[in-house]
Amino acid sequence: MERENKYFPDVYFHPGETLEEKLKEMGMGPKEFAVRTGKPEKTIIAVLKGESSITPDMSIQFESVLSIPARFWLKSQLEYDEYLARERRKEVLLAASEWVKLFPIPQMVKL
Numbered sequence: 001m002e003r004e005n006k007y008f009p010d011v012y013f014h015p016g017e018t019l020e021e022k023l024k025e026m027g028m029g030p031k032e033f034a035v036r037t038g039k040p041e042k043t044i045i046a047v048l049k050g051e052s053s054i055t056p057d058m059s060i061q062f063e064s065v066l067s068i069p070a071r072f073w074l075k076s077q078l079e080y081d082e083y084l085a086r087e088r089r090k091e092v093l094l095a096a097s098e099w100v101k102l103f104p105i106p107q108m109v110k111l
Contacts, residue, residue: 012083014050015076022066023048037061053077 023033030048034041038061046052054062054077059070 008086009083012080014080015054015073016047016050016052018076019062020048022068026066033065036065053081 023029028036030044031041034044037044037058039058043052043058047054047058054073056070056074059073059077062068062073063070
């Protein structure tokens with residue numbers, strides 16, 4: 001019997017934050033990391049700021065430099081993207097719930 005995961009964290013961080021911590025731990029700056037991964041420094045900085053996503057190709061390059069499996073980076077990005085999608089959905093539902101309050105329910109029931 002398969003169980004559905006009903007746990008969704010209230011906050012989820014962009015994988016760029018993990019990358020930033022790992023680079024600090026290794027004493028490596030964005031410029032050196034960019035050179036080692038073959039990615040533009042601008043791209044690495046965008047990932048560190050949470051403005052850009054980690055792609056499958058990037059995850060493989062990160063793995064070769066950081067020795068952290070590509071799957072970790074991809075899963076982190078996927079979970080962050082899912083978190084953002086759920087937050088957007090909450091906003092849509094909240095807006096809809098306000099709209100539904102305007103329905104004349106008692107009059108509709110009588111009809």
